Amino acid sequence: MKQTIRFESQGVTCAAWLFLPEGEGPFPTVVMAHGLAAIKEMRLDAYAERFSAAGCACLVFDYRYFGESDGQPRQLLDIGKQHRDWLSAIEFVRRQPNLDRKKIVLWGSSLSGGHVLKVASMAPDIAAVIAQVPHLSGFASLFQNSLSKLIALTLHGIYDGLRGILGLTPHYVLSVAEPDRLALLNAPGESAGYLNLVPSGHPFDQRVAARFALFIGLYSPIRALQKLKMPVLLQVGTQDITTPAKPAVDVCPRYPNVQLKQYETGHFQPYVEPMFSTIVADQIDFIKQVL
Template sequence: MNRSPMSTSAESVELRFSSGDSWCAATFYRPVRRGPCPVIVMAHGVGGVKAMRLPAFAERFARAGYACFVFDYRHLGESGGEPRQLVDISRQLEDWKAAMACARAQPEVLPSKLILWGTSFSGGHVLSVAADTPDVAAVVSQCPFTDGLASSLALDFATSIKVSALAILDRVGSWLGRQPVHVALAAPPGQTALMNAPDAFTGFRALHPAGSHIPDYIAARFALDIVRYHPGRRTRDIKAPVLFCVCETDSVAPAKATLRHAARAPHKEIKRYAEGHFEIYLGAAFERAVADQLTFLQRVVPVR
């Protein structure tokens, strides 16, 4: 367990917790002030790791009095699990539930005041997990993946065919015990990747910390699963209040599908941003989004 000072009002601690057949790495951000507080559980999107701009959100929340439990999924980042760079939806949902249990066990938090925060692909995961967990206090779903078909159609036809071929090759190879066949997460337009919209490559790279060497590819078999994943369909089952932060020009998780699913949530607030999928993590868009998220959280799960 490593502690590092973050500011005069918060500090961070590195943790590990068990999940399924391996373990996940987490950073626990906590306010310095004494007394138990609400806790926000956070993770990234497809192939993303906690170092990719999530500390900026967690530090802001911690300074406002919320503990934050930010984790990497198995097979990615600082977590365990083989093969590396595997993105498996069911395993990631298991990781969310294990992370929630570990976060609730921290002595500094109020277990009944647990908040889920997800972005991009994890913005869909938090909807699915919240629908299965009635005692979640609140949910923040930022530029969320809600509809597998809508996101798959965001790729051009030629790229879809190439990615599908890699995915089939990887899935068959996994049955035969072979090493994964990889596909790039982001690339310039016309190149083969899960995301190749004009803003995808530079936007994705902008999330990497300076000097980092985070892999920019995953096992291609994921492409066969994404089209069948529709976490937005679970919104009507969520009992907690949900804040949807929707990017109107989103090239990865189309806003039209997200807004349709968000409208079905019983207790929702929807904030819309003119920026694209990757812009919300940085600069003025980040400032607006994090301010809106704090306003929402301070209203529905106030820090006492």
């Protein structure tokens, strides 16, 4: 059963879906949100339906400033505020009598795959974490881009940051585009992979406030692994040119609580068939093992 709900995060209302399995609770719950400027309609319901069929409730939400959630200005990607939205989503789950407050799994993909590691180090009593093709190292991600692109995005970011300081409307860049256009993601094939996740006819804002470009290179949530004691599943793509697998491959042997799974896939293939069924089956197996 899918319910449309809303919850508060620092005075801003976030839009969400709550998927409930059949039977009586309290149910273990997977809390889910998307990656870079994406919205919950971009295939997160497909994962939630599989988890619900396996007996887990799922809370799927949009960050403030994005999708159906409130907040101004629109399309402002603030890493710290997104962490706060995660914490508010967890608090919402813990207030529900039919959801098990001790069995909460955080699920993230791409940028949110990094978020769930960081948030799990901030929130008490998280049962497990699933990070799919996660952003782990800002430094590694920067090396996926040309110097000219990095300079251009930095200049756009500085301009937008100054507008923010002055209280002006944001200056935007594209979240994704073809290689001949400036965007945060413009590696060959990534635009099609990203935009194909948007349901046909669904409105989608392809912009992001440019100031985000000043911070992504400094964001390396892989450092949070050293603080985590709960089971963690990291799923990386050996052909991923957006969030490279190497940081996870190098670091994960140090942590006995981390399961690393590698797949011969790129960044966006895990969201759709045929890779989707393999990825989500491993996630369900992991949840059954740890819960």
